[in-house]
Amino acid sequence: MAVPGKEAVISLRGIRNQFGSHVVHDGLDLDVYRGEILGVVGGSGTGKSVLLRSIAGLQRPAAGSVTVLGTDVRTADEDARRALEARWGVMFQDGALFSALNVRENVEVPMRAVPGLDPGIRRALADLKISMSGLPYLAGDKYPSELSGGMRKRAGLARALALDPEIVFLDEPTAGLDPIGAADFDTLIKELSRSLGLTVFLVTHDLDTLHAICDRIAVLAEKKVLVTGTMAQMLEVDHPWVHEYFHGPRARAAQDAAKPGQV
Secondary structure, eight states, X not given: OOOTTOOEEEEEEEEEEEETTEEEEEXXXXXXXXXXXXXXXXXXXXXXXXXXXXXXXXXOOSEEEEEETTEETTTOOHHHHHHHHTTEEEEOXXXXXXXXXXXXXXXXXXGGGSTTOOHHHHHHHHHHHHHHTXXXXXXXXXXXXXXXXXXXXXXXXXXXXXXXXXXXEEESTTTTOOXXXXXHHHHHHHHHHHHHTOEEEEEOOOHHHHHHHOSEEEEEETTEEEEEEOHHHHTTOOOHHHHHHHHSHHHHHHHHHHSTTOO
16 A cells, blocks of 8 residues: 555556466556666566566556556556656666667667757767767667666666656666676666666565665565565565565575674
8 A cells, every 4th residue: 555655656546467377466456656776576487477578568467557757557548658758767678779770879768758858969978878878988889789787777767767757667777697697787776776766676686786776675475565565674574485485595695794793
């Protein structure tokens, strides 16, 4: 349920997602508050990415309401949807870049929907977003096939930031990165969230990410959001999967690494 004094920029009520006879979510409720970084976790098959796609309008739930920034995503007309989509950005796994376009052109793609935007300004804005994502300037001229996995993720993030969104959706942003690269990406997300006032909806399985940057965590289990709360609150949850996830060997290592003074 909503928390008094906090603005829910994403509000889900009674969400049901299913594929044929297979029900992924049933009666799912969730609020995401302005300016927070929410980490979404769950076991395999709990529909973490499906939930992200439902909010971003890429997957239509069979039932329930999806309200983002005051607009019902399921019932909005085309003009309202287009206006809403300009207020969020999405970074998919591995960046999901267009292989025939270089990085700068990929970042420019969302900007091309802005009427009257001068090509020179569009290019300059793309270069700014590339820089904000932590890529070197020369990366703008490179094609996805010329980039490392970490660079492709950063390019995908630059494209997600193209229209100065209020909300950013990140799907497994650190998957496949080495520990140093993952930690650097976590730091980047946190810095961007704080400096730009971004609300971040982050699907992850990375315990280090949960400890390092997430203000709250939402656990998907039993076809719904089982529990939400801070990392400290997760450690107190009496549920078999939640306990195993947050108290297992990897969880303990992540917790130790997050403590001040650890090296």
